[in-house]
Amino acid sequence: MTPAAGVEKRAVSPEIKIRIIQNDCRLLWSPPFPVCAWQNGAPGQAATATLTAHRTVVPRNDHRLEAPDVSTEQEKQVAAEAAAELVENGMTVGLGTGSTVAYLLPALARRSLDIVCAATSPATEHAARELGLRIEDVTSIDRFDITIDGADQISPDGWLVKGGGGAHNREKIVAGAADRFVVIADSSKPVPALHAPVPLELMSFGLRATMRQVAPAALRDVPLSPDGGVIADYHGPVEDPAALAVRLSSTPGVVAHGLFPPQMVATVLVGRGKSADRIDFTPGS
Ligand code: 5RP
Numbered sequence: 636m637t638p639a640a641g642v643e644k645r646a647v648s649p650e651i652k653i654r655i656i657q658n659d660c661r662l663l664w665s666p667p668f669p670v671c672a673w674q675n676g677a678p679g680q681a682a683t684a685t686l687t688a689h690r691t692v693v694p695r696n697d698h699r700l701e702a703p704d705v706s707t708e709q710e711k712q713v714a715a716e717a718a719a720e721l722v723e724n725g726m727t728v729g730l731g732t733g734s735t736v737a738y739l740l741p742a743l744a745r746r747s748l749d750i751v752c753a754a755t756s757p758a759t760e761h762a763a764r765e766l767g768l769r770i771e772d773v774t775s776i777d778r779f780d781i782t783i784d785g786a787d788q789i790s791p792d793g794w795l796v797k798g799g800g801g802a803h804n805r806e807k808i809v810a811g812a813a814d815r816f817v818v819i820a821d822s823s824k825p826v827p828a829l830h831a832p833v834p835l836e837l838m839s840f841g842l843r844a845t846m847r848q849v850a851p852a853a854l855r856d857v858p859l860s861p862d863g864g865v866i867a868d869y870h871g872p873v874e875d876p877a878a879l880a881v882r883l884s885s886t887p888g889v890v891a892h893g894l895f896p897p898q899m900v901a902t903v904l905v906g907r908g909k910s911a912d913r914i915d916f917t918p919g920s
Contacts, residue, residue: 710821710906715739717904717911718783718819724749729809731784732756732802735819740766755805782813789825793897793916794876798834801866804891815901822907832868834893839865845888864890
């Protein structure tokens, strides 16, 4: 029987012990598959969960969907490892969020450099600490030598859409404070032109009014951001990213949107097969 399209969840471990650190849940990424463990409870509470692999289910007669496969994971890893090589002793390093960054962390840890890192999400912070990376509170850092992060879309002229994991507000702060912002991605992320959805983080105060202003948009069924923001997605046209960025930024109640301008991006590393393509967007990078 042909399966329906969707996401299949598959248990890949017996119950494991976890500690709840954010809101009421905890998300782990574990290469080579995006692996999650969710559990409800209060921050600090110990709990158990089962690691679950998520896989896109593709009906045999539907060629529109691509299942994430080993080569995609390999491309993420190749890009992440190339980025880890750009980090030098003494640097302050901003760490992004997501399944590509999950490959960066062990690659950085393996280099045993004397570096200080700051993370853009509780998940990245936890994973980095587990690997022995030194994590400082971002509030004590006023600039980064380098920030490395993934992206959902990369346009030919260097515009990014970010925020698939809802962390784009923190990611934009840490990318914007970096001398060099390096984007790591697999080969599915470069696109001929940006398109919806564009992630949003919104104030909960006046949410209905803000949603009307940014229409067409939909709330995402995910927990609040660690900063208490509501995660939503803009679903309208994105032909002119600069104009859309101005519109979204100037809408009261919008805390952050997922459009990152080319001026912010120094280097893009895209895994293709077993090697990484490098595109430099700013001189001297
Ligand atoms: C999280 C992000 C991620 O960097 C983006 O969604 C890419 O994620 P992945 O590396 O898992 O494809 O912006 O908010």
